[in-house]
Amino acid sequence: MNTATEKDILRRQFFNEAAEEWEVRNYPPETAAKTESLIAELEIASGMTILDVGCGRGILIPMLRGRAGQRGRLVALDASAPMLAGVADKDDGAFALHARAESIPLLDEYVDMIVCFSAFPHFSDHPAAAREFHRVLKPGGTAHVLHLASREMINRHHDRHHAVAGDHMPDEKAMRAMFLAAGFASVNLREHAGEYRFSARKKEA
Numbered sequence: 001m002n003t004a005t006e007k008d009i010l011r012r013q014f015f016n017e018a019a020e021e022w023e024v025r026n027y028p029p030e031t032a033a034k035t036e037s038l039i040a041e042l043e044i045a046s047g048m049t050i051l052d053v054g055c056g057r058g059i060l061i062p063m064l065r066g067r068a069g070q071r072g073r074l075v076a077l078d079a080s081a082p083m084l085a086g087v088a089d090k091d092d093g094a095f096a097l098h099a100r101a102e103s104i105p106l107l108d109e110y111v112d113m114i115v116c117f118s119a120f121p122h123f124s125d126h127p128a129a130a131r132e133f134h135r136v137l138k139p140g141g142t143a144h145v146l147h148l149a150s151r152e153m154i155n156r157h158h159d160r161h162h163a164v165a166g167d168h169m170p171d172e173k174a175m176r177a178m179f180l181a182a183g184f185a186s187v188n189l190r191e192h193a194g195e196y197r198f199s200a201r202k203k204e205a
C-alpha cells in the first residue's frame with residue numbers, strides 16, 4: 001500500500017467536501033445530456049460487467065444500467081467515501097468499492113469494460129492505474145478515459161483550483177506509451193473542444 005502524499009490528502013479532502021453538492025453544481029441538465037450522449041456511443045451490450053473508476057456520486061450509473069440492463073453488473077470505485085455514498089441512491093444493485101484506481105480490489109479479468117469519466121488526471125500514479133485497468137479487464141475488453149472537454153481545457157480547469165492544481169491529463173504520446181506499456185494491444189484518441197475519449201483495448205484471448 002502506498003503512503004498518501006500531502007497532495008493526495010488535500011485532493012481527497014476537496015472531493016469529500018464537494019460530495020454533497022457535487023451533482024447540483026456540476027451536472028445541470030445540459031451537462032447531464034452531453035454525458036449521456038458520450039456514454040451512448042460506447043459499445044455496451046446487455047449483461048456486461050462494467051467498472052466505473054473514479055465514479056464520484058455515480059452520475060454514470062443509471063446511464064450504464066440503462067445499457068447493460070438488469071443482468072449487467074456495475075462496479076463503482078472511488079477513493080472518497082462521501083462521493084461513493086451517492087451510488088446506492090442511484091442503483092441498489094451496483095457494487096461500491098472504496099478504493100484507489102492504482103490498486104483495484106478485484107481479481108484479474110473480471111470486467112468487460114472500464115469507464116473513467118472526469119477522473120484520470122486526479123490519480124496520483126497514472127501508469128499504475130493503466131496497469132490495473134489492463135489487469136482487471138477480460139481479454140478483448142476496453143478501457144475508456146472520458147471527459148467533456150479537450151486535454152488543454154481540462155488541465156487549465158484543474159489549475160484554477162488549488163487542491164487539484166497540477167492534476168493534468170498526460171499528452172497523447174504519453175497516454176499511448178503508458179497504456180501500451182501496461183499491456184494494451186491498441187489505443188485510440190478522439191479529442192475536440194467538447195470531448196476527450198481515449199480508448200485502450202486489451203488483446204483477445
Ligand SMILES: C[S@@+](CC[C@H](N)C(=O)[O-])C[C@H]1O[C@@H](n2cnc3c(N)ncnc32)[C@H](O)[C@@H]1O
Nearest residue numbers: 015054055056078079080100101117118119122
Ligand atoms: C472530478 S471527480 C469525477 C467524479 C465522477 N466521475 C463524475 O464525473 O461526477 C473525480 C473523482 O475521482 C476520485 N478520485 C481521485 N483520485 C482517485 C484515485 N486515486 N482512485 C480512485 N478515485 C479517485 C475523486 O474522489 C472524485 O470522486
